[in-house]
Amino acid sequence: MSRKVVLTGFGCVSGLGIGLAQTWRKLAAGEGAIRPWRREAPEGHPAWRIDGPAARVDAEACRMALEQAVGDKDDLRPLGQLDPLSLHALTAGLEAVEAAGLRGHPSLARRTAILIGCGSGGNATMDQAYERLYARDLAKVHPQTIPASMISAPASHLAMVLGVHGPTFVIASACASSAHALGEAMHMIRSGRADVAIAGGSEACLTLGSWTAWSAVGVMADDTCRPFSKDRKGMVLGEGAAVVVLESEDHAQARGANILGELAGYGTSSDAADMTAPDREGIETAIRAAHEDAGIASEVPALISTHGTGTRLNDPVEAAAIRAIYGRSLEASTVIATKSAHGHLIGATAAMEFVIGMEALARGAAPPVLNHLGAAPDCDLPLALAEASPGAVPIDHRVLVSNSFAFGGLNAVLIGRLPS
């Protein structure tokens, strides 16, 4: 059994805005969400300071959007305390399900799956608990600490709000988590294990503890994110969520759903080489596998949404892999790197970039690569740069290739296609 898997709803939350409409407006105008993030150290704790760029979600607007989407605040009561990780996932998830016209639909019971990618759990909740224990020597932490912060909480919370009883879990593969979530959800539908899948990713890692740990890795920029640019300094952390509703084509057609596209291919590989450095062979393996799975030749012009972190190591290795696979046909394609706008959403980033990529195909407009200071000698790619005007770059592609290459050498590539 192998069924065609179509896309019927998108939702997203990031520093760019709450919902796809706000997000697209910013992207189309060539605006980014990366801003200075400063937190002064409180007295007695000189290490507790933050000073660097980040793309943060407007938490208040996100909660208001969620309460509006739920309708009755009492429906959120059984969920208990919500870490921002779940807040983001719920807001994006409800938007996607609403857009798909599936809220309250009988399909959402046993034949729907929920697969959410997360890089880490509820950092804000854990930070609060550890601060009590380590800094204030208090023996007790809030009883909701574990249920609110566990990495699987967003999947559980979505299932509770939507009444989904099918296979529901979280996939963790660092920065590729939500690509794996979408890809595995696609396979669930192809194989007949589910008719509908609510798949995506969520992340909420902008906390003091997480920030300090990321800073220690040595991959963070102190100015902004400049993918494939000369003088790039590294990645910039973001936060948020993106969720996609996937359905078997038969199921979508039977209920008269508006089909936005197809998740046509998924390729995944493991470098088995290094915990932080990318591996060109592993990357190429995943991209080729995605094309093979989709039955779409690499010569077909496409919108290529890169992993494009802006780090010293990722960008040249990814650029070389893309050059090796697409060769001269690359000139007819368009390459984007939207982390320059929304930051690196870690476990949510792949889903965010897939949603943006599909929206770009549908609108015939590519969000420009921001903050670019000129071509880097080691990153030769036909980037969509907003050189002539600050807005989106016109495109005419029907195929999206969306790359995600995670720490630990876990690679996942998705191929989307507009409806024929």
Added chain:
Amino acid sequence: MTVSKEAILGVIAEESGLDPAALRPDATFEQLDIGSLDVASTLFIIEDKFGVEVDPDKLDPHSTIADFVDLVMRLAPS
């Protein structure tokens, strides 16, 4: 912070997500759908805010809001 009946009810409402008006004195935790984790959360905040430590074994699903308030008030330093 001084303990008062109103302050205790405020914590129950906050931790259970219920409207304070719903917290009738004779209503039990079970009737109000306040589960054991909500009770534990409420006790945690009560201890944190007021320094009053309550043994959770003295409460069960049939305890009423009035039982809870009385218990905390009895244990509070006068």
